[in-house]
Structures are given as structure tokens and as C-alpha cells.
Amino acid sequence: xxxxxxxxxxxxxxxxxxxxxxxxxxxxxxxxxxxxxxxxxxxxxxxxxxxxxxxxxxxxxxxxxxxxxxxxxxxxxxxxxxxxxxxxxxxxxxxxxxxxxxxxxxxxxxxxxxxxxxxxxxxxxxxxxxxxxxxxxxxxxxxxxxxxxxxxxxxxxxxxxxxxxxxxxxxxxxxxxxxxxxxxxxxxxxxxxxxxxxxxxxxxxxxxxxxxxxxxxxxxxxxxxxxxxxxxxxxxxxxxxxxxxxxxxxxxxxxxxxxxxxxxxxxxxxxxxxxxxxxxxxxxxxxxxx
Numbered sequence: 001x002x003x004x005x006x007x008x009x010x011x012x013x014x015x016x017x018x019x020x021x022x023x024x025x026x027x028x029x030x031x032x033x034x035x036x037x038x039x040x041x042x043x044x045x046x047x048x049x050x051x052x053x054x055x056x057x058x059x060x061x062x063x064x065x066x067x068x069x070x071x072x073x074x075x076x077x078x079x080x081x082x083x084x085x086x087x088x089x090x091x092x093x094x095x096x097x098x099x100x101x102x103x104x105x106x107x108x109x110x111x112x113x114x115x116x117x118x119x120x121x122x123x124x125x126x127x128x129x130x131x132x133x134x135x136x137x138x139x140x141x142x143x144x145x146x147x148x149x150x151x152x153x154x155x156x157x158x159x160x161x162x163x164x165x166x167x168x169x170x171x172x173x174x175x176x177x178x179x180x181x182x183x184x185x186x187x188x189x190x191x192x193x194x195x196x197x198x199x200x201x202x203x204x205x206x207x208x209x210x211x212x213x214x215x216x217x218x219x220x221x222x223x224x225x226x227x228x229x230x231x232x233x234x235x236x237x238x239x240x241x242x243x244x245x246x247x248x249x250x251x252x253x254x255x256x257x258x259x260x261x262x263x264x265x266x267x268x269x270x271x272x273x274x275x276x277x278x279x280x281x282x283x284x285x286x287x288x289x290x
Contacts, residue, residue: 007289008036013089014285017081018227018254018262018278025262025281026227026255028085029054032093034068039075041290046070048288052225053082057090063103065090074196078106078158080229080264080276084118087111088280106158119265119277120229122157125237130154130162132185137164140185141201142176149203153241154188155234157274161214162186162199163231163238169205172213173257179217200231202252210235210252210266226255227262229276236266236274246270 011032019025029049034042034056046054053069053076060066067086069076076082087100091113098113111120130137130152137152138145141164149165166172177199187197202212212235214228232252239248252264265277 009287009289010034010037011285011287014283015085015088016281016283017085018229018264019281020261020263020279022281022283024255024260025279026081026225026260027051027283028082030086030089031056032089034058042068042070043073043075045288047072053079055082055086057086057093060103063101063108064094064096065100066103069104075105076159078104078109078123078230080120080231080233081227081278083109083111083120084229084276084278085280087113087118087120088116088282092282104158109158116281117277117279119275120233122230122233122236122274122276124157124272125234125240125274126156126160127237127241128154136181136185140178140181141199142178143171143174147171147174150242153238155237155241157230157233157237159230159234160188161231161234162188163234164199164201165238166201166203169203169211172201172203172205172211175201175213175215177215177222179220179222182215182222183217200228200234202235205253208250210250211256212252212254213257214254224258226258226260227264227278228254229264229278232264232266232276233274236268236276239268240272240274244268246272 016025056068058066149167152164198216205211214225250266255262267275
């Protein structure tokens with residue numbers, strides 16, 4: 001839509017995903033109709049909002065909508081909280097039911113809802129071993145080797161990430177990652193000369209509950225994501241890959257250390273299918289003029 005000055009206007013919504021209260025969870029900006037936005041526009045808008053991700057809804061010939069996901073610096077093939085938050089907006093815009101399919105670079109992702117609690121089914125996991133030694137991983141996290149738990153893995157259920165089990169929830173809370181070592185030992189090649197570094201650490205905190213944190217370097221410093229659905233799915237992939245007894249169901253707490261508490265649901269059924277769920281709250285709406 002063009003305004004009276006000839007500028008193009010694009011509507012967006014701000015939603016909080018994995019949120020149990022309005023000013024909690026992981027925030028997401030969702031552009032309702034991205035037709036007319038170039039790739040450069042989308043990337044610049046993601047940088048403008050400077051959230052962990054911003055999504056852009058487009059028509060699809062194979063699903064209910066096509067969704068593109070941008071961080072402030074690059075496009076992602078898949079991410080958990082953008083999937084759930086975008087599904088929430090697609091349902092509201094289309095008056096659609098509680099079962100949707102979203103087309104993404106990683107493929108078509110089925111999403112279902114019960115009220116405002118959304119659940120996605122992740123892709124089957126692909127895994128590979130970690131080259132870094134236990135000593136290197138401990139140093140990278142600011143821990144000792146005794147703080148490490150079961151063997152880590154690179155896991156990909158849509159977005160490849162380094163999944164590191166720790167020996168205790170106390171160790172998860174004590175993590176102080178080194179940005180230089182994380183960039184060295186936690187990097188993955190995304191293609192086209194783009195690399196990304198990250199680490200997802202977790203431990204059982206109490207029966208049926210896991211405490212998790214997700215770190216990545218940005219401009220030479222460590223940034224912590226409050227709620228990471230793709231990493232939660234990869235935790236499910238770790239369980240499948242390591243031969244854990246199935247089915248399993250967990251509540252995953254994240255965001256404690258950054259004041260944005262998130263509650264994620266993780267379920268792995270007896271066939272190894274992985275499901276991630278969370279509550280979505282719409283916080284506000286607006287328009288951008290370009």
C-alpha cells in the first residue's frame with residue numbers, strides 16, 4: 001500500500017513467543033504482507049528492528065503461507081520461535097483453522113494450535129560429531145571439564161547447532177562463554193561464505209524439566225537468546241540420535257539469565273518425531289513507511 005506521499009507502507013505485528021506473560025518470551029516482528037519488499041529491504045528491516053529474528057509473510061503455492069526469516073545480519077532456513085509466531089499471525093490474517101503449513105527455506109513445516117499454544121513438527125535430525133575436545137569446550141563455556149555431561153553433538157532438525165549437555169543445572173547457570181573461543185570451536189558453515197557460531201547448553205533441572213541457554217557472538221561480545229525453538233528441536237534430535245528411551249516429554253526453561261523467561265514444550269514420540277510448542281501473545285501492531 002502507498003501513502004499520500006507515495007511511500008510504501010507495510011504492516012507488522014510484534015508477538016512474544018514461549019511467553020507465559022505479556023512482557024516475557026522471545027519477541028518477534030512479523031510483516032503481514034511482504035510483497036514488494038526486496039531481499040535487501042527485508043534484511044535492512046531486520047536490522048532496523050534488531051530482534052533476534054524478523055519474519056516476512058508471502059503467498060505460497062504449496063502451503064498456507066511462505067515465511068522468510070531474517071536475523072539482523074543474514075537469512076535463516078528455519079527457526080522455532082519465528083515459525084510459531086508467524087503461524088499465529090497467518091491464522092489471524094486468513095481466519096484459518098488451527099492446522100497450518102508454512103513454506104520455509106528448510107521445507108514445509110506443519111504447525112498446529114490449541115488456543116494460542118502452537119506446536120511445530122521438526123525435521124528428522126541429522127547429526128555429526130564435535131571436533132573440539134572436552135577441554136576446549138569447557139574453556140569455551142568458562143567451565144571445567146567436570147561440568148560437561150554426555151557427549152555433545154552437532155544436530156540439524158532445520159538449523160544446525162552445537163548441542164552440549166552439562167552435568168548440572170548449576171553448570172548451565174555458571175556458563176560464561178568466551179566469544180573468541182566460541183567463534184573458533186562453535187562455528188558452522190551456512191553456505192555462500194557465511195559462518196555462524198553458537199552453543200546450546202542444557203541439563204535436567206528437576207523431574208521433567210530442563211534448564212537451557214543459547215549463546216552466540218555478536219560484534220565481539222556474547223549474546224544470549226531468551227528462547228530458541230530450533231535448538232529445543234535439536235535437543236529432541238540429540239535424544240533420538242543418542243538412543244534415549246522414547247517417548248519423552250519435557251518442559252524447557254530458557255531466558256532466566258536475561259530477564260525474558262521462556263517456557264518451551266519438547267515432545268519426542270515413540271517413532272522419533274520431534275515436536276516443539278509454546279504460547280504466543282500478540283503485543284502490538286504498526287506500519288513502516290519506505
